[in-house]
Amino acid sequence: MIAFSKYYNHFNIFSAFLIIISLILLIFKGLNFGIDFKGGTLIELRSVNSKINVSSLRDKFSQMNLGDISVKKFGNDIDYLIKFENKDNKKNIIEEIKVSLDESFGKDFNFRRVESVGPKVSAELLKSGVIAISLSLAIMLFYIWIRFEWQFSLGAILALFHDVIVTLGVFSLFSLEINLSIIAAVLTIVGYSMNDTVVIFDRVRENLRKYSDIKINELTNISINETLSRTIITSATTLLALLAIYFFGGEILKGFSLAMILGVIFGTYSSIYIANTVLVRLKVSQRTILKEDDKLEN
Amino acid sequence: MLYFSKLRIVLIILFSLLFILIASSNLFKIEDSFFDKKINLGLDLQGGSYLLLEIDNAPVIEQKLQNLTTVIRNYFKGKNIKINNIKVNNKNIFFNVSEEDKQSVIDTFDAEDSEVNPYYPRFKSHQLVLEEAGFNFKIGFSKQGLIALKTSSQDQAIEIVRRRIDEVGTNEPNILKRGNNRILVELPGLDDPMRVKSLLGKTANLTFRFVSKDNNDSFGVEKLKYEDNSQEATVSKRIIISGDNLLDAQPQMDTQTNQTIVSFSLDRVGAKRFGKATSTGVGKQLAIVLDGMIISAPVIRDTIASGSGQISGGFTFQSATDLALLLRSGALPAPLNIIEERTVGPDLGQDSINAGMISLSIGFLLVIIFMFVKYRIFGLITNVTLIINLFILLGILTLFEATLTLPGIAGIILTVGMAVDANVLIFERIKEELKNEKNNIIAFDSGYTKSKTAIIDANITTLLAAIILFFMGSGPVKGFSVTLGLGIFTTLFSVYFIARLFTSIYVSRNRNKEKLI
Numbered sequence: 001m002i003a004f005s006k007y008y009n010h011f012n013i014f015s016a017f018l019i020i021i022s023l024i025l026l027i028f029k030g031l032n033f034g035i036d037f038k039g040g041t042l043i044e045l046r047s048v049n050s051k052i053n054v055s056s057l058r059d060k061f062s063q064m065n066l067g068d069i070s071v072k073k074f075g076n077d078i079d080y081l082i083k084f085e086n087k088d089n090k091k092n093i094i095e096e097i098k099v100s101l102d103e104s105f106g107k108d109f110n111f112r113r114v115e116s117v118g119p120k121v122s123a124e125l126l127k128s129g130v131i132a133i134s135l136s137l138a139i140m141l142f143y144i145w146i147r148f149e150w151q152f153s154l155g156a157i158l159a160l161f162h163d164v165i166v167t168l169g170v171f172s173l174f175s176l177e178i179n180l181s182i183i184a185a186v187l188t189i190v191g192y193s194m195n196d197t198v199v200i201f202d203r204v205r206e207n208l209r210k211y212s213d214i215k216i217n218e219l220t221n222i223s224i225n226e227t228l229s230r231t232i233i234t235s236a237t238t239l240l241a242l243l244a245i246y247f248f249g250g251e252i253l254k255g256f257s258l259a260m261i262l263g264v265i266f267g268t269y270s271s272i273y274i275a276n277t278v279l280v281r282l283k284v285s286q287r288t289i290l291k292e293d294d295k296l297e298n
Numbered sequence: 299m300l301y302f303s304k305l306r307i308v309l310i311i312l313f314s315l316l317f318i319l320i321a322s323s324n325l326f327k328i329e330d331s332f333f334d335k336k337i338n339l340g341l342d343l344q345g346g347s348y349l350l351l352e353i354d355n356a357p358v359i360e361q362k363l364q365n366l367t368t369v370i371r372n373y374f375k376g377k378n379i380k381i382n383n384i385k386v387n388n389k390n391i392f393f394n395v396s397e398e399d400k401q402s403v404i405d406t407f408d409a410e411d412s413e414v415n416p417y418y419p420r421f422k423s424h425q426l427v428l429e430e431a432g433f434n435f436k437i438g439f440s441k442q443g444l445i446a447l448k449t450s451s452q453d454q455a456i457e458i459v460r461r462r463i464d465e466v467g468t469n470e471p472n473i474l475k476r477g478n479n480r481i482l483v484e485l486p487g488l489d490d491p492m493r494v495k496s497l498l499g500k501t502a503n504l505t506f507r508f509v510s511k512d513n514n515d516s517f518g519v520e521k522l523k524y525e526d527n528s529q530e531a532t533v534s535k536r537i538i539i540s541g542d543n544l545l546d547a548q549p550q551m552d553t554q555t556n557q558t559i560v561s562f563s564l565d566r567v568g569a570k571r572f573g574k575a576t577s578t579g580v581g582k583q584l585a586i587v588l589d590g591m592i593i594s595a596p597v598i599r600d601t602i603a604s605g606s607g608q609i610s611g612g613f614t615f616q617s618a619t620d621l622a623l624l625l626r627s628g629a630l631p632a633p634l635n636i637i638e639e640r641t642v643g644p645d646l647g648q649d650s651i652n653a654g655m656i657s658l659s660i661g662f663l664l665v666i667i668f669m670f671v672k673y674r675i676f677g678l679i680t681n682v683t684l685i686i687n688l689f690i691l692l693g694i695l696t697l698f699e700a701t702l703t704l705p706g707i708a709g710i711i712l713t714v715g716m717a718v719d720a721n722v723l724i725f726e727r728i729k730e731e732l733k734n735e736k737n738n739i740i741a742f743d744s745g746y747t748k749s750k751t752a753i754i755d756a757n758i759t760t761l762l763a764a765i766i767l768f769f770m771g772s773g774p775v776k777g778f779s780v781t782l783g784l785g786i787f788t789t790l791f792s793v794y795f796i797a798r799l800f801t802s803i804y805v806s807r808n809r810n811k812e813k814l815i
């Protein structure tokens with residue numbers, strides 16, 4: 001049996017530290033919003049001629065007066081990703097770019113993807129993303145409250161907050177782009193982390209009924225150990241699937257799968273070291289559970 | 299938990315086979331018309347355009363109010379009430395009346411059978427709201443009035459958009475209302491998104507008006523630019539015929555000048571007016587104005603009574619075809635702005651399909667190997683279940699003709715990763731039970747029973763996340779929530795029916811074996 005409970009304090013301090021760092025990053029550095037949430041235009045180009053270098057392409061785009069612009073290679077040597085503000089909201093901007101590129105480089109470019117999001121839509125998308133994440137947290141809180149006791153609900157929700165904030169913190173630290181699929185990833189993380197927490201909580205509850213003489217500290221430790229092999233195996237298979245998406249699923253899914261990978265790691269960690277320590281700190285005992293059972297019997 | 303009746307076994311096998319059959323209909327072309335459902339590929343996989351258009355209702359409101367000023371003036375004139383200083387400003391009509399007329403104006407607007415201010419009994423609201431300040435009145439649209447106006451211009455606009463897109467001839471376009479001032483257009487497998495964008499971006503308001511030599515036109519004049527930005531001309535505001543009078547328009551080759559032209563034919567009213575105007579205006583220039591720009595302004599040489607004519611203006615064949623198309627489909631009630639666009643080229647779509655399939659196969663393989671190494675015979679059971687699970691999931695997607703997107707494929711891969719969770723929970727529990735229980739069958743039975751609440755709770759949390767995503771997400775992300783959410787149901791089914799069936803067969807045959815798992 002691994003003595004997880006021995007490190008409850010250490011890891012709580014570590015988590016608090018992680019959350020504070022993440023919050024500082026989120027407040028002062030902020031997130032790198034993609035065009036979904038910031039508005040603007042994105043073009044994915046593939047060049048037939050691989051000899052074009054990225055700086056000459058960048059120069060060309062800078063001359064076109066498109067506002068804030070970024071030109072980057074995208075995954076390999078022939079694909080480029082161009083993002084710009086399109087401040088003046090010109091209607092035929094894509095056509096103009098096509099003409100202008102054909103002039104300078106010959107008909108070398110294939111427009112593989114064009115995405116354009118107006119300021120109104122991007123504000124709406126951001127709002128609905130924030131609502132979706134908040135709503136999911138609220139629903140999880142409520143669900144666990146119904147199925148368990150409020151102490152469990154609090155523990156689960158703190159673990160979720162930790163996962164979401166730290167994952168976003170990593171995205172802020174490395175200036176990784178936040179787009180619609182990242183919101184999907186965060187929501188899935190919420191579901192997954194909850195899943196993990198619920199399995200351990202279920203065992204804690206069962207053990208609370210079984211043993212009246214074991215302190216909650218030791219009891220959570222027993223429960224974590226009993227479910228540990230399941231925790232490891234499920235995390236492993238989920239991570240294997242996610243790694244497959246990350247490495248072979250193409251550039252578009254990279255950010256999504258990275259967010260999920262981080263979320264699975266943090267989610268597994270937080271189920272053990274946050275959700276359970278909340279139960280310990282709130283001094284959950286057999287009485288907490290029996291109250292609930294009494295209610296059910298009446 | 300380990301007992302299955304014969305009937306249930308048959309049902310489970312039939313159910314699984316049915317879905318395997320349905321799912322495999324995507325892979326092979328079955329010539330049978332009896333079952334021709336298929337999973338739809340999302341725009342991100344097959345290539346195509348997603349356009350969100352917003353109707354700019356401001357000009358419509360302005361126009362409606364402008365028309366209303368005439369209605370109000372005439373109506374009160376008939377009642378011997380003089381309306382002074384009536385004007386439209388910033389989405390409101392302003393006017394004032396004398397003191398004795400004030401109350402009767404208010405009464406007219408407040409009456410439920412008011413002729414100038416329609417009443418919507420269903421919403422208990424008038425179309426217009428009248429505000430008074432002394433002898434000054436301000437009229438604006440009420441909330442319901444504005445909604446009615448927006449809905450009607452949306453209805454008209456969606457009809458015109460549909461006509462234009464049908465004329466371009468894309469396969470299976472999807473044109474839907476969004477809110478009361480937006481239109482969503484999904485165009486799968488589109489070759490030339492720029493053409494459609496430029497077609498939808500034009501209001502196509504066509505008018506024929508005389509070019510004025512002097513500025514003393516009784517209808518007023520305005521300066522308009524030529525389409526090629528070369529010069530300006532002063533054009534009368536009097537409209538001789540408009541796009542509404544057109545019956546047909548077609549691109550043609552003028553054999554004499556070797557130019558591409560657009561020929562048109564007019565309805566009866568239009569032909570009559572056109573004939574009259576051309577007979578009185580020989581020698582004058584007739585400007586053909588489209589969306590506030592002059593296409594051309596030919597000199598009238600002769601009376602045209604036939605009700606047909608031509609527009610020339612330095613067209614290429616493509617631009618003549620597009621103009622004819624726009625004229626045939628009619629003018630939009632208000633300008634449309636593209637506020638969101640997502641276009642994926644067909645080759646990127648194919649690359650995404652390939653990447654999705656490769657990562658699905660690799661992810662699947664990794665999970666299968668892992669499970670086999672970890673659990674041997676029970677790993678094998680899990681793996682067979684996993685494959686059937688995948689087929690059932692694809693079968694359901696086929697049955698509902700759901701749209702599969704790239705994130706949707708990611709949802710399937712994630713389902714593969716998480717689907718083993720339930721089996722792992724059960725097997726681990728059985729292992730624990732076997733520590734205290736010598737009877738294999740009892741241990742397996744209680745393993746299944748005791749792990750149930752954890753499995754249900756754990757899956758419901760993921761399902762809740764998927765449901766929220768489904769309602770909040772759009773496009774590709776929605777596809778993710780669909781596969782993830784359906785994956786939970788198919789997983790629970792396959793774990794509790796298929797895997798349990800295999801397990802029960804294996805356990806009852808090896809009931810006395812030591813170290814079963």
